[in-house]
Amino acid sequence: xxxxxxxxxxxxxxxxxxxxxxxxxxxxxxxxDSYYVKVAIILAAITALETSTYxxxxxxxFLPALLTLMAIKFVMVASLxxxxxxDSKIFSYLFYTGLILAILVYMAFLATFRFFSPT
Amino acid sequence: MxxxxxxxxVSDGHAQGGHTTSTGLSNNKMAMWLFLGSExxxxxxxxxxxxxxxxxxxxxxGPDQIFDIPFTSMSSFVLLMSSLTxxxxxxxxxxxxxxxxxxxxxxxxxxxxxxxxxxxxxxTAFYREGVGFTSSLFSSSFFTLTGFHGVHVTxxxxxxxALVGVNKRGRIPGDKAEVVELVGLYWHFVxxxxxxxFTLVYLIPT
Numbered sequence: 164x165x166x167x168x169x170x171x172x173x174x175x176x177x178x179x180x181x182x183x184x185x186x187x188x189x190x191x192x193x194x195x196d197s198y199y200v201k202v203a204i205i206l207a208a209i210t211a212l213e214t215s216t217y218x219x220x221x222x223x224x225f226l227p228a229l230l231t232l233m234a235i236k237f238v239m240v241a242s243l244x245x246x247x248x249x250d251s252k253i254f255s256y257l258f259y260t261g262l263i264l265a266i267l268v269y270m271a272f273l274a275t276f277r278f279f280s281p282t
Numbered sequence: 283m284x285x286x287x288x289x290x291x292v293s294d295g296h297a298q299g300g301h302t303t304s305t306g307l308s309n310n311k312m313a314m315w316l317f318l319g320s321e322x323x324x325x326x327x328x329x330x331x332x333x334x335x336x337x338x339x340x341x342x343x344g345p346d347q348i349f350d351i352p353f354t355s356m357s358s359f360v361l362l363m364s365s366l367t368x369x370x371x372x373x374x375x376x377x378x379x380x381x382x383x384x385x386x387x388x389x390x391x392x393x394x395x396x397x398x399x400x401x402x403x404x405x406t407a408f409y410r411e412g413v414g415f416t417s418s419l420f421s422s423s424f425f426t427l428t429g430f431h432g433v434h435v436t437x438x439x440x441x442x443x444a445l446v447g448v449n450k451r452g453r454i455p456g457d458k459a460e461v462v463e464l465v466g467l468y469w470h471f472v473x474x475x476x477x478x479x480f481t482l483v484y485l486i487p488t
Contacts, residue, residue: 203366214355233481254315261319265326
């Protein structure tokens, strides 16, 4: 069950020397199944911690803690399950550009509607 | 037992699918990531609209009254576990193990169907409590956001089942591992969107 398969993709095919100058060779490594199970266990534990905020009062740490846990889960799934970590950086740029653009645009949108203003 | 398989480097300008590309990367994969980046904008719009209108509801029909956090937590856990089974399917496809690939794809689809079933149950319960699509700005934005996500999960289930069917007939064109990976990317995206919805919509009170 614990099999490791490794894709080594050279963008140029000349032992790592870049032919086009715009990209670097990347290693797409498939980890053993046990690795993904461990990641899933950590994600499940974080979800349990998030859910515990429904019953336990974390006081002023409530909101920052929830947002931090959410960000950790997001990055873990994107990096480890979607293989952004170890894959070509171009894929990360494409995805995170969309994400950051969305965050900026909609923060501006909410600010326009005085969402962040104290009532 | 660690059985290590190393795939040979891809030759000059050839992506994993075998076709020549100017970047040396698969155009299909590039297109999928571009699509997922654009999906961030779609869900960003829906989430921010919900955030704006979540306080606009009658006193007895707001999120704090109708949400069932333990139930939604279980749904979130199911969807999270479907990401695990999906990555196991991608791993099995990379190892050219068709039997395990089909098994994990089917399990992923079943977990996805469980999640959608939970969402249908939740919507029905809200409707019985008098919270319909047009009841308030809160309910409209909530049903639109979670409904859009549910449709994405349903499309993902259809893609998974189609992939199993085509794989069983041995009719997947091009690089089979890449096709499974592309469907996997879509599925994981649906999961990361839910990670955000679960926290911002369900766990943070008005």
